[in-house]
Amino acid sequence: MSGAILWNGAPVAFRAGESVASALARAGIRALGDLPTGQEAAVFCGIGQCQGCLVSLDGRLVEACLTPCRDGLRVASAGAGNG
Amino acid sequence: MAEPRVLIVGAGLAGLAAAVGLARAGFASLVVDQARAPGGAIHRQPLPGVAAHGLPAQRRRWQNLRAEVTAEGDRIEILCNHRFAGIDADGVALLTGERSRFIRPAAVILATGATERVVPVPGWTLPGVTTVGAIQTQLKTTGEPPAGRVLLAGSGPLLCAAAAELAAAGNPPVAIVEAGRPFRHAADALALPAGYLAEASAHLARLLLARVPIRCGMHLSRIDRHGDTLVARAEGGGRHLDFAVDRIGLHDGIRPNGYGAAGTTVPVALAGDAREALGARAALEDGRRAGAALAARLAGRPVPPDMSPALERERAAQQRLRRIHAHDLGARLVAIGDDTVLCRCENRTAGDLRALGGDPTDRELRLRGRFAMGRCQGRFCGEWVRRLQGDDPADAPLGAVRLPVRPLPLADLIDAGEPDEEN
Numbered sequence: 001m002s003g004a005i006l007w008n009g010a011p012v013a014f015r016a017g018e019s020v021a022s023a024l025a026r027a028g029i030r031a032l033g034d035l036p037t038g039q040e041a042a043v044f045c046g047i048g049q050c051q052g053c054l055v056s057l058d059g060r061l062v063e064a065c066l067t068p069c070r071d072g073l074r075v076a077s078a079g080a081g082n083g
Numbered sequence: 084m085a086e087p088r089v090l091i092v093g094a095g096l097a098g099l100a101a102a103v104g105l106a107r108a109g110f111a112s113l114v115v116d117q118a119r120a121p122g123g124a125i126h127r128q129p130l131p132g133v134a135a136h137g138l139p140a141q142r143r144r145w146q147n148l149r150a151e152v153t154a155e156g157d158r159i160e161i162l163c164n165h166r167f168a169g170i171d172a173d174g175v176a177l178l179t180g181e182r183s184r185f186i187r188p189a190a191v192i193l194a195t196g197a198t199e200r201v202v203p204v205p206g207w208t209l210p211g212v213t214t215v216g217a218i219q220t221q222l223k224t225t226g227e228p229p230a231g232r233v234l235l236a237g238s239g240p241l242l243c244a245a246a247a248e249l250a251a252a253g254n255p256p257v258a259i260v261e262a263g264r265p266f267r268h269a270a271d272a273l274a275l276p277a278g279y280l281a282e283a284s285a286h287l288a289r290l291l292l293a294r295v296p297i298r299c300g301m302h303l304s305r306i307d308r309h310g311d312t313l314v315a316r317a318e319g320g321g322r323h324l325d326f327a328v329d330r331i332g333l334h335d336g337i338r339p340n341g342y343g344a345a346g347t348t349v350p351v352a353l354a355g356d357a358r359e360a361l362g363a364r365a366a367l368e369d370g371r372r373a374g375a376a377l378a379a380r381l382a383g384r385p386v387p388p389d390m391s392p393a394l395e396r397e398r399a400a401q402q403r404l405r406r407i408h409a410h411d412l413g414a415r416l417v418a419i420g421d422d423t424v425l426c427r428c429e430n431r432t433a434g435d436l437r438a439l440g441g442d443p444t445d446r447e448l449r450l451r452g453r454f455a456m457g458r459c460q461g462r463f464c465g466e467w468v469r470r471l472q473g474d475d476p477a478d479a480p481l482g483a484v485r486l487p488v489r490p491l492p493l494a495d496l497i498d499a500g501e502p503d504e505e506n
Contacts, residue, residue: 015130015225016130016131017119017130017131017224018130018224018225019224022221022224022225025221025229026225026227026230028230030210030211031210032210037428037429037430038430039208039424039427039430040208040209040210042208042209042210042211042212042213043210043213043217044208044212044213044214044217044427044463045198045199045213045214045216045217045463046213046214046216046217046218046220046221047124047216047217047220048117048166048489049198049340049459049462049463050427050428050458050459050462050463051428051457051458051459051489051490052208052427054458060492060494060495061490061492062492065217065220066117066166068119068164
């Protein structure tokens with residue numbers, strides 16, 4: 001492991017080069033928060049087409065499956081009403 | 084200002100082959116890819132320290148193409164970790180990423196691969212339920228299979244391929260649920276090209292060894308969540324089976340992901356699976372064709388035909404594979420319950436679609452039904468809405484592609500600066 005991202009404030013280890021979705025999956029985190037539609041955010045397509053895994057990164061909504069991990073990166077559930 | 088280059092979206096087999104085709108005819112290109120390394124879905128590159136995946140012949144195919152790209156020198160620039168947001172009516176394209184920018188390309192080739200088809204089933208939106216491709220992406224990148232019990236369901240040769248890869252990585256799926264009955268089509272199967280047969284038998288041998296049951300003629304009828312466990316019910320042939328698992332991979336084939344070709348002033352072409360979903364073998368061939376054809380068009384020379392004997396062979400093989408995996412999808416779709424979500428983006432159900440009444444127009448489907456209006460622009464619901472409506476062809480998009488072709492934070496737009504600052 002080459003460091004940790006902070007998922008809703010809690011450290012999650014990652015391997016160099018992997019995506020936020022990949023690190024969260026290894027940590028057993030599948031539900032990524034609530035989307036405004038009432039669905040849960042979660043990885044579905046894994047390649048940036050479905051927009052199902054949107055999370056918040058410095059206030060920007062990004063796809064967890066396309067966002068590379070960096071040590072100390074703060075990522076949070078998008079949260080209802082934030083979409 | 085440098086002469087405008089061709090913008091190629093997607094650095095997989097088709098995109099890079101197109102870049103080589105253009106370069107050999109004297110045209111420079113910029114190839115953008117959202118991933119951290121070229122490869123596309125098939126040749127997705129492993130993380131540092133992770134062993135390469137795939138059969139030796141597949142790896143050679145990729146290495147040969149990379150060598151061809153390198154040989155073209157600065158005629159081909161590859162920009163990873165950047166995404167194409169679309170090209171407007173004035174020919175201005177937006178790329179976002181660390182160095183977001185507007186560019187004015189001479190032409191665009193979309194080599195954006197395929198989208199997985201997934202037949203909607205109650206519970207397919209639950210966390211832990213993904214496409215089979217998402218599981219493969221994780222496996223190819225990290226070398227690690229998903230932890231816990233995995234179930235693969237749907238239809239098509241990818242199910243067995245992915246299951247074999249999971250078995251090789253140390254976590255075979257608990258079962259494969261295949262809607263078709265491929266083993267009853269021996270004559271058709273034996274007529275497949277030798278390469279297909281060799282791959283299929285390698286996968287099946289691995290599945291036998293790992294004792295992975297293949298439940299043919301069955302499909303998932305619902306997925307429920309009990310605590311941390313997903314319970315999938317498979318039905319077919321008058322019986323049912325329940326599977327308690329941690330992860331479910333769904334897959335019912337692929338369709339072209341040719342989004343982003345809205346009307347603009349410069350030539351836009353499609354290459355590989357984004358043009359016609361014929362798989363990896365065809366993607367390389369079609370990329371070369373698309374590059375050469377666009378070069379001819381830009382040079383004012385006669386444009387070569389858009390099919391070749393090699394592509395025809397791949398098309399015939401794909402048709403044969405569909406026959407081998409044939410099943411009565413139409414009857415299943417008609418019986419989809421009102422509470423089944425069709426549109427994942429906006430949580431619109433089969434009941435919402437039926438409530439629109441008889442024969443709504445595309446405009447009504449979009450504006451009243453909200454189908455294909457969400458973040459994915461109908462990639463995952465469009466075909467099912469069409470089929471439930473009885474529309475033919477079922478793959479016609481529900482209206483034009485909207486810009487940007489994917490949601491974009493305003494900050495990305497601001498970061499990109501002004502359209503004519505730089506090319």
